Amino acid sequence: MHLTPETVLSCQQLCKHFPGDRNQGESGILADVNLDLVQGDFVTILGQSGCGKSTLLKLMGGFLPPSSGHVLFHGQPLSKTTPDIGMVFQDHNLYPWMNVEQNIGFGFRVRGDQPATYRHLVRDLMDHVGLSHARQLYPHQLSGGMKQRVAIARSLAVKPDVLLLDEPFSALDVQLRRRLQDFLLAIWQEMSTTMALVTHNVEEAILLGQTLIVVGDRPGRIIEEISISAPEFRDRYHPDFLALQRHLESVLERNTAAIAHDPDQEIIVPGP
Amino acid sequence: MIVIGIWEWVGSNPANPITQVLPPPSKFLPVLFESDFKIGLGSQSASIYQSVFVTLVRVFTGMAIAFIGSVLCGMLISLSKWSELFILPILGLMAPIAPIAWVPLALVVFGISNLTAVFIVFMGVFFTLTIATVAEIKRIPENLLITAKNLGGNKFNQWRMVILPAVLPGVFTLLRLNFIAAWMAVLAAEMTGLRDGLGAVVMTGRNLFNSNLILLGICIIGITGFAVDRLLLLIQQKFFWWRV
Numbered sequence: 001m002h003l004t005p006e007t008v009l010s011c012q013q014l015c016k017h018f019p020g021d022r023n024q025g026e027s028g029i030l031a032d033v034n035l036d037l038v039q040g041d042f043v044t045i046l047g048q049s050g051c052g053k054s055t056l057l058k059l060m061g062g063f064l065p066p067s068s069g070h071v072l073f074h075g076q077p078l079s080k081t082t083p084d085i086g087m088v089f090q091d092h093n094l095y096p097w098m099n100v101e102q103n104i105g106f107g108f109r110v111r112g113d114q115p116a117t118y119r120h121l122v123r124d125l126m127d128h129v130g131l132s133h134a135r136q137l138y139p140h141q142l143s144g145g146m147k148q149r150v151a152i153a154r155s156l157a158v159k160p161d162v163l164l165l166d167e168p169f170s171a172l173d174v175q176l177r178r179r180l181q182d183f184l185l186a187i188w189q190e191m192s193t194t195m196a197l198v199t200h201n202v203e204e205a206i207l208l209g210q211t212l213i214v215v216g217d218r219p220g221r222i223i224e225e226i227s228i229s230a231p232e233f234r235d236r237y238h239p240d241f242l243a244l245q246r247h248l249e250s251v252l253e254r255n256t257a258a259i260a261h262d263p264d265q266e267i268i269v270p271g272p
Numbered sequence: 273m274i275v276i277g278i279w280e281w282v283g284s285n286p287a288n289p290i291t292q293v294l295p296p297p298s299k300f301l302p303v304l305f306e307s308d309f310k311i312g313l314g315s316q317s318a319s320i321y322q323s324v325f326v327t328l329v330r331v332f333t334g335m336a337i338a339f340i341g342s343v344l345c346g347m348l349i350s351l352s353k354w355s356e357l358f359i360l361p362i363l364g365l366m367a368p369i370a371p372i373a374w375v376p377l378a379l380v381v382f383g384i385s386n387l388t389a390v391f392i393v394f395m396g397v398f399f400t401l402t403i404a405t406v407a408e409i410k411r412i413p414e415n416l417l418i419t420a421k422n423l424g425g426n427k428f429n430q431w432r433m434v435i436l437p438a439v440l441p442g443v444f445t446l447l448r449l450n451f452i453a454a455w456m457a458v459l460a461a462e463m464t465g466l467r468d469g470l471g472a473v474v475m476t477g478r479n480l481f482n483s484n485l486i487l488l489g490i491c492i493i494g495i496t497g498f499a500v501d502r503l504l505l506l507i508q509q510k511f512f513w514w515r516v
Contacts, residue, residue, distance in 0.1 A: 063418065083424035093415045096514040097437045110425030110433055140514075158423060 008194050009037040009060060009085070009162055014069035016055055029055055031219035033069070037162060042188055043196045044209030048252060052220025053198045054166050060196065061085045061164045074161075083107065086155035090167045092147035094139040100150050101126065101135040107158035122157060129153045129187065145176040149183060156191065165197040169204070181207055185234075202248045206233050206241060214248065216255045224251055293483055300484040301491070318468055320488070324496055327469040330386060330458050331451070331500070334393025339447050342398050343439065346405020347431060360406060363399045371396025371457030379465045389469070392461050393454040397447065404446045408439035412516060441512040448504040455497050470496070 016030040029052040037043055037060075047053040058064040060071055062078040062085065071078040073085065081087075094103050101122055102109075108118035126132045129149060139147055148168055155163055165184075169177045185208060188195055199205050205212050209228055216223035232238040276297060282288060283296030291299075304320060318326070349355045374395045375388075382388040412435060420434045462471025470493055477485030 061422070063422075081418075081422045083422065085422075087419070087422055089415050089419075091413075091415065093413070093419050095416065095434065095437070096516060106420075106433075107423035110420050110423050110429045112426075112429065138514075154419075154423075 005038040005040065007036045008039050008074065009196075010072040010075075011035040011056075011060060012070045012072065014056070014059055014071065015067050016052070016059060016064065017067050029220055030059070031221050033220070033222055035060075035213065035222065037194055037196060039194055040192045041194055042208060042210045043213060044205040044211075045196060045198045045213050045215055046200070046202060046205040046248065046252075047198075047215035047220070048200055048217060048256065051215050051217040053200075053215045056215065056220065057087075057164050057166050057196065057198050061087050061162075063087065083111070083158050084161045086158070086160035086163045088148075088151050088155050088163065088165045088168045090170055092139070092144075092151040094147055094150055094154070096139050099136050099138050100131055100142070103139070103150055104131075104153045104157050106154060118157075125153055125157050128190075129156075129183070143176075144172050145180055148172065148180060152184065152187070156187070156193065160193065162194045162196065165195065167198055167200070170199070170201070177204070184208065202245050202252070203236065205248070206244055207236060209233075212248075214251055223255065224248075295483050295487060297487075297491075300487045303484055303488055320473065320492065323468060323470050323473050324492060327458055327462065327471070328496070328500070330389035330469065331393055331454055333386075334390040334458075335397060335447060335451065335454055337390070338394045338397040338401060339443070341394075342401035343405050343436070343443055345398075346402045346409065346439070346443075347435065349402070350406050350409045356406065360403065363403050367399035367403060369395075369399075371453055372460045375457070375461045375464060378461070384466055389458050389461050389466060392457045396454050396457045397450045400450055401443055401446055405439055405443050408442040409435060411442075412438045416516070437514075438516045441508070441514055441516070444504075444508055444512045448501065448508060451501060451504060452497070455500070459493060 011033050014030060014033040014035075018029060033056060035043075035056075045053045045056060055064065059066050062071065062073075062081045065079070073082070078085075095106065098106065104125060105115070105118055105122040108121070109115070123132070126135055129152070131146070131149060131153060134142065134146060134150075139150070142150065152163075152165075152168065168184075169180050172180065181204060184195075184197075187193075188208075197204075197208055206228060212224075212226045212228050213222055214224040215221065226244075228244070230240075232240045233244065235241055279294070280296045280298060283291045283294070283299065285291065349359050371392055374392050378388040378391045378395075382391060416434055416438065417430060420430045425433065458469070459471040459474075462469035463475045466472060470489060474486055474489035474493070477483070477487075477489055
């Protein structure tokens with residue numbers, strides 16, 4: 001562990017509005033987001049659908065350019081995607097013509113590495129994440145949960161500094177979701193990759209996060225930031241866990257109610 | 273089955289005039305197994321197997337060149353918005369030209385040669401497949417490309433490892449569907465201009481008023497066409513089975 005953890009990824013006064021938006025400026029999709037990702041942190045970004053949390057994640061990975069503000073990666077402005085910041089999408093995005101092993105090794109292959117140089121890394125990773133028995137299978141032969149595990153493994157194979165996850169488990173049923181949450185936590189603890197996960201599921205946000213960020217709607221901005229590294233937040237049935245869950249649900253509820261009450265009146269953005 | 277049964281029953285009476293024009297299968301099929309059975313005059317004569325082979329080689333060569341060419345061409349066109357804007361309408365104009373319509377031009381340009389047949393097949397399939405390639409490239413889920421880029425793939429590797437395999441099954445399916453058109457085009461070319469191949473067999477039958485030969489030719493055209501279609505289906509299931 002670092003004594004003074006290094007900030008890996010830093011969002012500074014990030015704003016994003018899309019061309020052709022009815023509303024401009026402060027009423028754009030994201031307004032004035034400031035956020036630091038510290039080495040080894042697990043940040044969960046909680047918000048309702050359409051609040052711009054996925055857009056925030058895309059900005060953080062360089063998948064979209066910000067309208068104003070900066071994303072700094074190791075202190076350098078980020079202008080395009082890099083293998084050092086991996087991304088896992090809601091749909092698994094596996095290549096259907098490659099089997100599990102080829103999919104996981106794709107990051108090496110696509111950048112031109114020779115198979116001999118990365119085969120053992122892929123095998124190790126497959127052992128690690130419990131996919132060795134499935135290495136010859138193709139995506140259409142896998143269950144939804146397995147596909148998502150392969151997708152996560154594919155992103156982790158190239159050892160990114162930061163892994164961004166955009167609602168990776170929202171297409172799965174509750175049971176599978178819980179299994180994969182445990183899977184992701186175990187991987188995070190072992191590999192100590194910095195992670196940022198977007199979700200609309202309050203339980204997931206508390207369970208996985210060390211730092212929890214609530215993104216409000218219209219415009220998308222950070223309305224609450226909580227540190228939840230204590231062990232009681234890893235237990236779904238702990239009273240503190242449930243209390244926080246109730247609190248966050250009411251925060252989201254109030255945010256929705258405020259918009260529903262007066263849809264044209266934009267909420268005033270609190271200053272930095 | 274019933275039709276063949278009635279046909280055989282009618283044909284079994286040699287006095288019936290229909291038998292002269294439409295001999296039943298039991299009459300024309302055994303011709304196939306006569307060992308020294310040749311069709312044509314002098315040096316142009318060839319066994320029926322040679323004719324089938326000649327036609328198949330023409331169709332496959334034309335289709336293979338068209339398949340590779342149109343995938344490459346479609347990818348090149350997709351490289352830029354401008355080429356899509358300007359080249360696609362031209363292709364759209366060329367695609368509906370029936371392959372048979374190319375026969376006279378091909379005969380004038382290439383003369384009576386294998387090149388003519390290959391050219392006709394190529395023209396019949398190429399434009400449709402190129403348009404299909406461009407459409408398939410547009411259809412690729414964006415995230416597949418974003419992921420490849422994110423993982424550090426350069427442009428060339430993205431095209432080679434993601435876009436190419438993603439479009440192959442769709443384009444190959446269309447090739448299989450267009451095989452019938454290519455097949456008919458080659459037969460038409462062989463009937464009108466070329467002197468060998470399956471189409472020429474049927475035409476020889478016509479010229480000699482040999483109904484056995486005509487019907488045998490038709491039968492083999494049908495069976496071979498069907499077999500090739502199955503073969504293409506098999507290739508598809510073996511090599512291009514995925515759906516993007």
